[in-house]
Amino acid sequence: MKPPRFQYCAPQILDDALALLERQGGEAKILAGGQSLVPLLNMRLAAPAYLIDINRLSELNYIQPEDEYLAIGATVRQSQVERSALVQERHPLLIEVIRHIGHMQIRNRGTVVGSIVHADPAAELPTLLACLDGSVLLQHNGGERLLKADAFFRGYLETALEPQEMAVEVHFPWVDARAGWAFMEFARRSGDYALVGAAAVLTPGEDGTCRQAQLAYSGVAGAPVRARDVENLLVGSTLDERTLDEAAQLARAVVSEDMSDIHATAEYRRVLVAELTRRVLQRAWTRRRG
Amino acid sequence: MATRWFGAPVQRLEDPRLLRGKGTYVDDIDLPGMLHAAILRSTQARARIVSIDASAARALPGVSLVLTAEDLGNVLEPSPLLVPHAALTHPRTQLPLARDEVHYVGEAVAMVVAESRYLAEDALDLIDVDYEPLPVVHSLDIARAPDAPLVHADVPGNVAAHLVQQVGNPDEVFASAPHVIEETFLIDRGAAMPMECRGIVANWDPFEEMLTCWISTQGPIPIRNGLAAIFGLPEHKVRVVAPDVGGGFGTKIMMFYPEEILTPFAARKLGRPVKWIEDRREHFISANQERSQFHEVAYAFDDQGILLAVRDRFWHDTGAYTPYGIIVPIITACTLPGPYRLRHYASEFTVLYTNKVPVSPYRGAGRPHAVFVMERIIDRIAGELHLDRLEVRSRNFIAPDEFPWDVGLVYQDGGPTKYDSGNYQAGLEKLKGLLDYDHFREKQEAARQEGRYLGLGIGCYVEGTGIGPYEGAKVSVESDGRVYAATGVTTQGQAHATTLAQIVAEQLGVDIHDVMVTTGDTQAFHWGVGTYASRAATVAGSAMYLAAVKVREKAKQIAAELFEASPDDIELANGKVFVRDSPQKALTLGQVAISANPLRYSYGENARKLMNMKLAGPRPGPALPADRGGPGLEASEFYSPQHGSFASGIHGAIIEVDPATGMVRFLKYAAVHDCGRVINPTIVEGQVHGGVAQGIGGAFFERLVYDTEGQLMNASFMDYLLPTAAEVPPILVDHVETPSPLSPLGVKGAGEAGVIPVPALFASALDDALAPFGLRIREMPLHPCRLHELLREARERQRS
């Protein structure tokens, strides 16, 4: 399976990349890690006329802690984040999520931003971004805009990214020091895309109950889903057995009816979501401090 | 006399080369001026080809040739029917390129040859085929329905074959049996998926007028003979070589795949070497598949759990063609009785065409299906009577003193299904030990108290191996003392170069590193069939043994003459041939080889030393006596088994199931295996490990999913799930050794064993784990979603 013909350029500075994008617009695709794009090219399921390779844009290779969030540039590899002492210390949830992505060979090339932009509903990073209310910084020649996760993810492999735009940075908000967090998924094999996955952050209040709950799912719809109903249910509770039961049942509704494929029917996904909800909430709650 | 090589776990001779990346697989072959081919494949499961417009493809710069059916001349004929059978009344084989109609998604419609594979694929995109879709036969159910569309217009009811066989008097027995149960079982499609896809490089040498093809195949000799016939060439002017092959598992014993004909055709037409390498996407839709059958079974048993009679009626999905005849269902029918005393057995099968990739053997070749059915039967009998599952098996086992045991059916080789030797109870005892069987119930109960569901599953089988028709081998000692051996079988990881070298080295008293074995090159040896059906070690090994023995006897005879001793006093060891008790009377094996050739012009150390030795002078009579068997230390021998020999095994596993999700993991896996005498235990164990992994894949991860249009929905490794190291448990292996009385070496086949009982034992373990819910698994493969569904249904049945 050999890729179709395309024109190629590997700019060395961001402005050049944006200029190229502007010129070629809808006919160009950004090549970052390639772990999602190149299989599509090899199978001839995608045939962009132009490929803009951003791997030489060293100016986008940063892991930058800001006040409210961790900023990661577009050419940062998933394995880079995995090995970063800073991230291990300050954003362990992100580390836990990345460890679930594929295999080391994938993570050595795949980029964090690339996974976000590819927006596979079964992927782990988009789900984390949705859970944390993170953002994506999109730039085009002459401007930029910052989109929150819920505005960025539109559907199956579809985002709000415009043809002349490039995602240059992604923001993962910090998790409160007292919060418990967890990411879990059900997958057929080690490293597979999840059948369903869930990211949970539970912040305890002074009185020991749950003050804030953030819960997002992968593999349940075209885009990651924030389970607001379940979150509301959890707030004010101590995540006792009865609450967990209720949460598990309520969470089933996040599964979209059209999410049936050869590995899992929609109904089975609901079963998994219920089970996963219980487990991820339990684990997150156990990890809380204070 | 202690053996030095035979039975020893020697390290493989192949490894240094392969570990350094110096293997030569077919895509590694690069010839000057070589062009690259790509195949246009049908996108429709069943359609009329209205027109093909390849003009744009032909005009693309860099494209040398575009072939459609009408360009093939008299090469356009159906490929050979490899194994005819009287019951196969409506066989159909494929044309090298489809003409008029396509019968499965993936069928070859056109071939492009270009400067590079990249360009060739570009050209494929430019070929315009106008298809008129026809109703698709996308499943066995559709195929056998009364008004089913026809895969082949002239094959009524889509029935390729129908075979009824009977042993004893089942009807009578059913009529009077204390217990009779009827059940259905479904096994669905899977595929071997070797890591190396198919491929061929074809080269026509105009100076030698010789066609050479390197093919990733398990059967070069038949292919060479077929190509000679197709192209009107003398057989000795066609050479087919299987270089290093990256796995076969049966997929590559299927022969006269279209590309194996088209590529040499193109090479001859263009006068340039042509290479075609299959990619994985193509492999999913054009390399043969297997496993699909539906069984309706009735079985009778008594209060002691003795199986009295079985009636098995099954439908076998052969896909769009029957290139390999009806071998797979025949094997299923013959394998079903297993290690049990089954005296009354009615077997009926119908082979049906479907609009899917054709079916030919995949490791196991019909045995996993039979074992699934029989082992499910035995488990159910035990369950109904509240008897221990192993106890029921023991009660039904054929005892060691009951061999040879004639099952009463005709096997795939046309001979009787006659078990030569075995000791099934011994295997069962070993398995119990490995699994700590006697303590399992307590552990299971304790786990259930904690809300965990553990299950123990069993699967036992008897496997026909080592069938004919025959294989041959040539052993030849050269003047430097190195031994060259060749045989017609091929290698795809079984280390024949090592195991066969062990046999030769044992006989000739040399180090195995001085034995070079060539397999799969028709120029080195052109009689025989190939590697399949777990037969290479038995059949080719036996031939190799016989040839080595002959060379040994010759060496003794020559040395005896030279030393004026009796041949009985001559020994071969450490590369030398000497008189026992007079070690100073010794020659190297190479010197004996030189002496064996009356033409004494020989170079080298050995020849010079020989000249200086005081040996018996020439005796009167011809330089090459008639009873010498020819010049040189060389011999060819052939071995044709009376009939197949029957290996056996019993596997067991402990699993844990999560009823909430249907997810399963293996906690323990043990395999006890009997393949007669073992040439190299490490290699046999490796084969068992690999088979078990494929079995686990076929039980819980791999399933080919076709939609109602006959489209394969998971034609990639992303969605056809091969188990990784994280999914396959550690595998304990132990052996029972009941030598086969049939072959000189006493070996039986081992290649397929690992995979055979796995679906059965997986079902057995699931039923055991989920017994509280009354689950009864009757289908394979499974996946968590389906298991969860079955469990829910079982629970609902329980409630009502």
Next chain:
Amino acid sequence: MMQNEEETLAFTEECEIAVTVNGQRYERRVPVRLLLSDFLRHDLRLTGTHVGCEHGVCGCCTVLLNGEAVRSCLMFAVQADNLFLTTIEGMAGTQSELHPIQQAFMEKHGLQCGFCTPGIIMSVHALLHEHPDPSEEEIREGLSGNICRCTGYQNIVEAVKLAAERLRAGRQEVE
């Protein structure tokens, strides 16, 4: 990339690249769509790296890029410009001795048909570099990006354990 400075913003279909593989520098002109796996195998004739799927799952094509295990079927040759690759041919080099990992695979019967083996050896090399003392579970997880159809992984795991032990001992000797 060795392009004309004035043309840095131009799209091309061919590039001149310089890639260092196993310590040797190669300069070639390649089509931009040429996969790195094909470049290594057919342009450089380093056929030890194999192609099993071309969609990034089987791992047969694994090579080391600047020391990290990557799938060469998911990269274009042009992306390797000015970078350092190690393939299976670079493991033992021209020495008559095998690399400890290769040696361990031979002793433990860790290969059968050999097709997945180079990719596995490269992955193991990377794995043991990061985890010199891996548990069985870590080994199996670490191998899960490489599919083997012949061995059932059993002996591969044993080979990795042996290799890890020897590499650790070797390092201790040096220290």
